[in-house]
Amino acid sequence: MNEDRIQTFTEEIGELKLRGARADREHWLLVLGVVGLVAGVGMAIFGGFQASGSAILEDQIAFLATGTLIGLALVIAGTALFVRYSLARFMRFWLVRLVHEHRSETDRLISALKDIESKLQQ
Amino acid sequence: MSTPILELRNVRASYGSIEVLHGVNLTVGRGEVVALLGPNGAGKSTLIKVASGILRPSAGQLMIAGRDATGASANALARAGLCTIPEGRGIFPNLTVRENLLMATYSGHKLSDIEQSTYARFPRLAERRSQLAGTMSGGEQQMLSLARALATDPVILLLDELSMGLAPLIVSELYQQVAAIAAEGVSVLVVEQFARTVLGVADQAVVLAHGKVQAFGKASEIGEDVLASAYLGS
Numbered sequence: 001m002n003e004d005r006i007q008t009f010t011e012e013i014g015e016l017k018l019r020g021a022r023a024d025r026e027h028w029l030l031v032l033g034v035v036g037l038v039a040g041v042g043m044a045i046f047g048g049f050q051a052s053g054s055a056i057l058e059d060q061i062a063f064l065a066t067g068t069l070i071g072l073a074l075v076i077a078g079t080a081l082f083v084r085y086s087l088a089r090f091m092r093f094w095l096v097r098l099v100h101e102h103r104s105e106t107d108r109l110i111s112a113l114k115d116i117e118s119k120l121q122q
Numbered sequence: 123m124s125t126p127i128l129e130l131r132n133v134r135a136s137y138g139s140i141e142v143l144h145g146v147n148l149t150v151g152r153g154e155v156v157a158l159l160g161p162n163g164a165g166k167s168t169l170i171k172v173a174s175g176i177l178r179p180s181a182g183q184l185m186i187a188g189r190d191a192t193g194a195s196a197n198a199l200a201r202a203g204l205c206t207i208p209e210g211r212g213i214f215p216n217l218t219v220r221e222n223l224l225m226a227t228y229s230g231h232k233l234s235d236i237e238q239s240t241y242a243r244f245p246r247l248a249e250r251r252s253q254l255a256g257t258m259s260g261g262e263q264q265m266l267s268l269a270r271a272l273a274t275d276p277v278i279l280l281l282d283e284l285s286m287g288l289a290p291l292i293v294s295e296l297y298q299q300v301a302a303i304a305a306e307g308v309s310v311l312v313v314e315q316f317a318r319t320v321l322g323v324a325d326q327a328v329v330l331a332h333g334k335v336q337a338f339g340k341a342s343e344i345g346e347d348v349l350a351s352a353y354l355g356s
Contacts (some may be wrong), residue, residue: 005129005154005203006307009277010187012202018193026138060268099163 030085036078043071123281125188127152128204128278135165135172135184142168144333146180148311150278150326155300155310157324157341159317165333165353166313167209170282173311174206186278201229205276208285209313211267215256221248222255222266226273240269243299246312261292268299272308277302283289285319297323317344 047067051060124151135143142165145183150156160166171177174185175196184192191199200206225235232246241248244265250258255266264284271279285293293316301323306311314320321327324341337344 005275006187006277009203010246012187013186013189013194013199014189014201016191016198018192020296024138046262089138092138094138 002095026085026088029081030089033078033081033085034081036074038078040074040076040078043074044068045071047071107108124152124186125160126150126185128311129183129185130169131185133169133172133179133184135177135179137167137168141180142333143172143179145220146285146333148328148335148338149181150311151308151310152309153304155304155312155321155324156328157317157327158217158311158313158330159320159327159344160315160330160336162315165329166315166330167282169330170206170238170280170311170313174204174280176206190214195211200274200296203275203277204278205271205278206273207267207271207282207284209286210223210330211263213255213267213270216254218252218254219266220251222270223273227268229274231273231275236273240273243272243302244269259292260288261296264288264292264296265299268296271305276308277306280309281310282311284313285314290319303337 020095044067047063047069050067054060054063128148128150130146130148133143133146134141140257146165146169146343148158148169149154157244160167160171166193168177172179175184175191175194175198176239177339178193181212182192183190184194186194186204188354214225220233223240224233226236227233232343237251241251242314246262247265250262255263258266258301284296287335297320300312304323304325311325312320317327321341321344327337328335329337329344
């Protein structure tokens, strides 16, 4: 590989835009899901009460559209985010537990083999 | 000593709240083959993800050619010349060999040039040029993934589990190709679960266990005891 290629590579790396520090994105998406869910339920209930409390059809439609429908959309989106990231967390902890148990089993197996080896040598 | 082409400085990486890499240091010099060894769950593939920009480290630095590249996107790094061959080869099984090579022309190289260099390096692929990649043997698929990576004129090559699902003879043949690639000046970081297969061609070896570097040194100096302790625990 020639020096020119390395030089070009080094220059291109130097020109790369770097992303700034990022907080735990998953955590914030989970929080966003919960907030969306709660806000959606609130808006749906509020829209429903406002619509039922009004005798004017146009107002009822407006309350249903802006309150109930947007609220329901928020509930669906919030629930999807919450389920997605809660499940990811749960699965990861489950995986860690499996790995931990596997390691413990291996340690026990090695210890048992060492015991057998020492007894055979006696 | 010249600046390492790839360097990880005290890198920590996590998935959500679970930390997988706990302060890993690693350097790859120019034209060097570094073997990354370790048992399942050691953090090898995570380290490759960090090195390729797919996963952003939660702490530490990714240095490439002496420049801080922490946080650079994977596609920008790939475009510059850091090429990753993922576990499972990453070829398009429903495309022919030639069409797979066509996918590498994004780097600006002509298909005819790519084909010429590929078939010179892997004559078996010339015989299979019109065959669907998914119908080839595992070894041939791995050759194709290597060929496609080389077509982009990489400076750094990251290989994840090259030997997965392949016969020992094929693996040995592929590692000879890896050694030839490194001799041309490409730096190679290769993740391998089966230590013996890679130590023959590697200059340096890093043994990773539980997300930490257990041993680092010349490949010829990594002893059986170090590997046994990393793979089996002690």
